[in-house]
Each structure stands twice: as C-alpha cells, then as structure tokens.
Amino acid sequence: MKAAVYEGPRTVTVKDVPDAKIEHPCDIIVKITTTNICGSDLHMYEGRTSFESGRTLGHENMGQVVEVGSAVRKVQVGEYVVLPFNIACGFCKQCERGLTNYCLTMQPEPDLAGAAYGFADMGPYQGGQAELLRVPYGDFNALRLGEDAAERQTDYVMLADIFPTGYHATEMAHVKPGDQTIVFGAGPVGLMATYSAILKGAGRVWTADHQPDRLRKAEEIGAIPINTAEQNPA
Ligand SMILES: [Zn+2]
Ligand SMILES: [Zn+2]
Known part of the structure; x- marks a missing residue:
C-alpha cells in the first residue's frame, strides 16, 4: 500500500510500505477514504519530537471497513467509520472512567499513558495517511456512521479530532x-469551539483572531468577529 512516511524533519514521502493487516483478533482494517x-x-x-523515521503520519481518519478480526462483534465489513484519534482498550481503569486519552494498556511505555495513530510517544501505531489503517479494538475505537456517510465524509471526518477538541473546550469552560x-x-x-458554544445556546459569542479569512468564517457560523490586529496596531 502507499503511505505518507516521515523520513526526518520536513521530509515526508509517499512510498510503498507493507499493507496494514490484522495483528490481534479485535483489530479491524479500514480502507482510508478521507x-x-x-x-x-x-x-x-518539523522534527520537534522523537517520532521515528519510517513511520506513517495521520491521526484524523475515516474510511470503509475492509476486514475484521475474529473477535470483532459490532463493526462489519463495508461500514463507514470515523476513528477518534486516541486509541483505547475500553477496559482499563482509565477507560472505564471515560479517560480514554490516558488508556493504560495501549501505551507500551510504563511511565506514559494514552495512545494514538501516527503520533510521537503515543505507541507504535501507524497513521492513516495511507491506503489502509489497522485499528486496534475496532468495536471500541470505531464510530460507525449512518447511510449518509459516503456523501458527508468531509463533515464526519471532523469527528476524528477537530470538532470534539473544540467542543471539549466549551465543556471545560462550562x-x-x-x-x-x-x-x-x-x-x-x-x-x-465557536460553533459548539453557539450549539450550546450561548447568547453571544465573540471570536478573536488576526486573520480576516478566519474571521469571515467565524461570522458565517454566527459569531461576532474581533480583529486583534486592528485592536492592537503595532
Ligand atoms: Zn484503556
Ligand atoms: Zn489532530
């Protein structure tokens, strides 16, 4: 299969690598579509981490299931799934508390917790900038999508990281x-985060940035834009 492989700072090359395959009965294999x-x-x-050369990047993934391990019960071949970027087991002490970002069993280093696809210090898992992705504990880690998944991929792929990350900020801010x-x-x-605050019924939402194109998008969503470049002229 082809994959975007990290080969050192600022060097990423699309090259042939071994196909992702089932390594554990709970794994699924996803053909990446977005x-x-x-x-x-x-x-x-940019080379600011210990990310090893030869590894595939990509932790915001969605696609179609092409193979399931013998212990997979819910996820089925042919389904579209989106994969939250954290890889978690679902059964350790942290996962049972809902702290799947600090899963204890998917991280091989005893001093660390948490795992992710194609990420430094988050376990040995390959990323999804590739034709195929191995997803451990597929029943737990794959979010199964409905009938409109194929047409709305650019919406659903936001569930891998960006949307829940912004939403979580509004949770933390109550x-x-x-x-x-x-x-x-x-x-x-x-x-x-702007969109999530509006969804939660905030009466007024301001969004501050110095890039006019970003501010136009914030306004489209329904926020009041604040141009910080104009607020603080250099
Ligand atoms: Zn866990
Ligand atoms: Zn991300």
Whole structure:
C-alpha cells in the first residue's frame, strides 16, 4: 500500500510500505477514504519530537471497513467509520472512567499513558495517511456512521479530532445557554469551539483572531468577529 512516511524533519514521502493487516483478533482494517492533516502533525513534521523515521503520519481518519478480526462483534465489513484519534482498550481503569486519552494498556511505555495513530510517544501505531489503517479494538475505537456517510465524509471526518477538541473546550469552560462567550483563535479548533458554544445556546459569542479569512468564517457560523490586529496596531 502507499503511505505518507516521515523520513526526518520536513521530509515526508509517499512510498510503498507493507499493507496494514490484522495483528490481534479485535483489530479491524479500514480502507482510508478521507483524512485531515492536523496542526499537531507539525510537531512531528518539523522534527520537534522523537517520532521515528519510517513511520506513517495521520491521526484524523475515516474510511470503509475492509476486514475484521475474529473477535470483532459490532463493526462489519463495508461500514463507514470515523476513528477518534486516541486509541483505547475500553477496559482499563482509565477507560472505564471515560479517560480514554490516558488508556493504560495501549501505551507500551510504563511511565506514559494514552495512545494514538501516527503520533510521537503515543505507541507504535501507524497513521492513516495511507491506503489502509489497522485499528486496534475496532468495536471500541470505531464510530460507525449512518447511510449518509459516503456523501458527508468531509463533515464526519471532523469527528476524528477537530470538532470534539473544540467542543471539549466549551465543556471545560462550562458554556451554558445565555452565556456570553469569547473564543481566542479562529483556526479550525477555535472555529469548532465557536460553533459548539453557539450549539450550546450561548447568547453571544465573540471570536478573536488576526486573520480576516478566519474571521469571515467565524461570522458565517454566527459569531461576532474581533480583529486583534486592528485592536492592537503595532
Ligand atoms: Zn489532530
Ligand atoms: Zn484503556
């Protein structure tokens, strides 16, 4: 299969690598149909991490299931799934508390917790900037999508990371109906935080950034834009 392989700082090459395959009875194999490149991929791309040369990037993945292991019960071949970027077992102490980002069994280093696809220090798992992706514990990690999945891939792929990350910010900020909310930064996650605050019924939402194109998008969503470049002229 082809994959986007990290070969050192600022060097990523599309090359042939061995096909992803079932390694454990709970695995599924997904044929990737849509993925995002994330801002946090830059940590690896720019060489600021211990990410090993030869590994495949990509933790925001969706696609169609092409194979399931013998112990997989829910996920079926042919289904479209989106994969939240964290890989978790579903049965350890942390997963049972809902803290799947600190899963204890998918991280091989005893001093660390948590795992992810194609990410530094998050276990040996390959990323989804590839034709095929191995998903451990497929029944737990794959979010199975409905009939409109194929047509709405660019919406659903947001569930791998960007949308829940922005939503989580509004959870941590306890945004409630009628609240006045301001979001600093209108990159993809900031825009999703803006959108989440509006979905939660915030009375007014301001979004601050210095990029006019981002602010236009925030306004489209329903926020009041604040151009910080104009607020603080250099
Ligand atoms: Zn991401
Ligand atoms: Zn776990």
